[in-house]
Amino acid sequence: GEDVEQSLxxxxxxxxxxxxxxxxxxxxxxxxxxxxxxPGAGLQLLTYIFSNMDMKQDxxxxxxxxxxxxxxxxxxxxxxxxxxxxxFCAESIDGNKLVFxxxxxxxxxx
Amino acid sequence: GAVVSQHPSWVICKSGTSVKIECRSLDFxxxxxxxxxxxxxxxxxxxxxxxxxxxxxxxxxxxxxKFLINHASLTLSTLxxxxxxxxxxxxxxCSSTDDRTSTYEQYFGPGTRxxxx
Numbered sequence: 001g002e003d004v005e006q007s008l009x010x011x012x013x014x015x016x017x018x019x020x021x022x023x024x025x026x027x028x029x030x031x032x033x034x035x036x037x038x039p040g041a042g043l044q045l046l047t048y049i050f051s052n053m054d055m056k057q058d059x060x061x062x063x064x065x066x067x068x069x070x071x072x073x074x075x076x077x078x079x080x081x082x083x084x085x086x087x088f089c090a091e092s093i094d095g096n097k098l099v100f101x102x103x104x105x106x107x108x109x110x
Numbered sequence: 111g112a113v114v115s116q117h118p119s120w121v122i123c124k125s126g127t128s129v130k131i132e133c134r135s136l137d138f139x140x141x142x143x144x145x146x147x148x149x150x151x152x153x154x155x156x157x158x159x160x161x162x163x164x165x166x167x168x169x170x171x172x173x174x175x176k177f178l179i180n181h182a183s184l185t186l187s188t189l190x191x192x193x194x195x196x197x198x199x200x201x202x203x204c205s206s207t208d209d210r211t212s213t214y215e216q217y218f219g220p221g222t223r224x225x226x227x
Contacts, residue, residue: 100153
């Protein structure tokens with residue numbers, strides 16, 4: 001079945017780059033997403049990438065997709081304390097049913 | 111961007127009672143809304159897809175008689191947890207797609223924390 005896996009925790013220093021990794025199993029995945037969740041809040045869509053793309057950049061965010069290895073990464077440049085949150089990777093075949101990873105807790109030390 | 115609200119943000123109820131959670135799209139119409147459940151330190155699990163004017167589609171293992179979904183208008187979907195028990199305590203999050211834009215972007219509400227005592 002569908003499965004999405006992420007590392008559970010990442011700690012970085014303010015100003016460094018953060019790289020959060022995700023692997024998925026469903027080769028039919030068409031859309032891949034990164035969401036951010038702050039404590040007690042809902043999910044904020046950060047960015048998404050289509051499966052026919054290798055890379056997408058949006059300001060400080062860079063998403064890399066290796067479709068062959070079913071590996072997705074999110075790089076946050078110049079990480080700030082406000083980036084501390086849980087980051088969820090998700091995949092979808094049709095954009096309706098999203099399958100989420102367990103989330104990566106990003107802690108930014110000042 | 112599209113804004114989705116939920117009400118209440120948190121609720122405590124006694125075992126055996128029913129609780130209704132509302133999900134509203136504030137500045138757009140939403141034919142399709144989704145209900146997720148999130149356990150502490152775990153991921154979101156899709157419970158059901160709510161379609162305006164028709165019956166919701168439930169994921170495998172989700173009891174439709176226990177989690178009643180009504181999507182009576184293009185801006186409101188409700189989830190009613192019937193005869194709640196402590197194991198129903200969880201964080202319930204709704205999301206929606208915007209009818210005006212692409213169907214692959216979902217906008218999430220802030221969530222409702224349900225505690226059943």
